[in-house]
Amino acid sequence: MGGGGVAAATVVESREWYLSAYAPENVPTSDHLKLRTVTVSLEYDSIADQHVALQVLFISVDPYLRSAMTGRDGDLCLPPLPLNKAITGFGIGKVIRSKNKNFSEGDIVTNPFIPVAEYCVVPSDFLRKIDPTVGINLPNYLSCLGVPGFTAWVAIEVIGNLNPASNVFISAAAGGVGMFAGQLVKLKGCRVVGSTGSHDKVQLLKNEFGYDDAFNYHKESDFDVALAKNFPNGIDFYLDNVGGNMLDAVLNHVNTGAHIVISGMISQYNIIPTEREGVKNLLNMVGKEVKMEGFLCGSYLNRFEEFAQQMEKYTKEGKIKSKHQINQGIESFFESFVSLFSSSNLGKVIVQVAP
Incomplete structure (x- = not known):
């Protein structure tokens, strides 16, 4: 379901990746990371205040997630991911419904805690709007203008x-x-x-x-x-x-x-x-x-706006270049994540969830 169909829907079927078992060592396998289909309500009254419903467009695939899959307190100060709940990562989404006056239907936003899913409802605390008129391709907001660049x-x-x-x-x-x-x-x-x-x-x-x-x-x-x-x-x-x-x-x-x-x-x-x-x-x-x-x-989030302004300028001037490996479909997340530990990818690995 896409475009206006999503906006008009009250319920959608959404595929999401979750952690079914901790992987204390070695590269996680399909015994640890699994894909399932869940029902997501887009009904306005079912969305909590200061939350938005998103159609996920892109998900960044980052090695830091590995530390949170061990079941131990993370080496990177990340708590263990909860079992049987959707994994979250840095992503880009399109607002479908909003219970926050600062975000409207159709806005394109980034969020460091987007579920690795096709649709989701998330708090608006960490949402940041992307201006589509500045001429920067969306994947750049997960690479040079995202966590890796920062x-x-x-x-x-x-x-x-x-x-x-x-x-x-x-x-x-x-x-x-x-x-x-x-x-x-x-x-x-x-x-x-x-x-x-x-x-x-x-x-x-x-x-x-x-x-x-x-x-x-x-x-x-x-x-x-x-x-x-x-x-x-x-x-x-x-x-x-x-x-x-x-x-x-x-x-x-x-x-x-x-x-x-x-x-x-x-x-x-x-x-x-x-x-x-x-x-x-x-x-x-x-x-x-x-x-x-x-x-x-x-620990340096107070410098993020300074970073974003400088890197956006460098990107527009061609002084900073990006290389992306964009894998298609939510189903590609597992192989995309595993590829981080084998040197098989070329460029920043991103999953494109929706066109």
């Missing part, structure tokens, strides 16, 4: 203290965060090298995102050798998205006063805490007076 911006513009002489390394560089972080680094005039998981992604980083160089970590038997080759003058700033052995190797190549900022550790998400890879080279932080810090972009 995470990259916080790391580089707020936390990082880069100058044009800085030698910068970014891991998972072709991922949702890395692709934008590298471009922001280049806008500061720095040299930047990225690691990624395939030859095609290496070419993407160098040819489309302006990286000075990149390497495929699957083809490197020794990360120390790879880093020594790419950073003969050492590393001044490292944006870590993977953790594990790559972080350990970086600590052997940092310069005095280097800064390591950690936004994620995707290599460790599917491993139970007692079996995760250790970091042996931390002593280098003392001798070289290295600063290492983690962050959550949610």
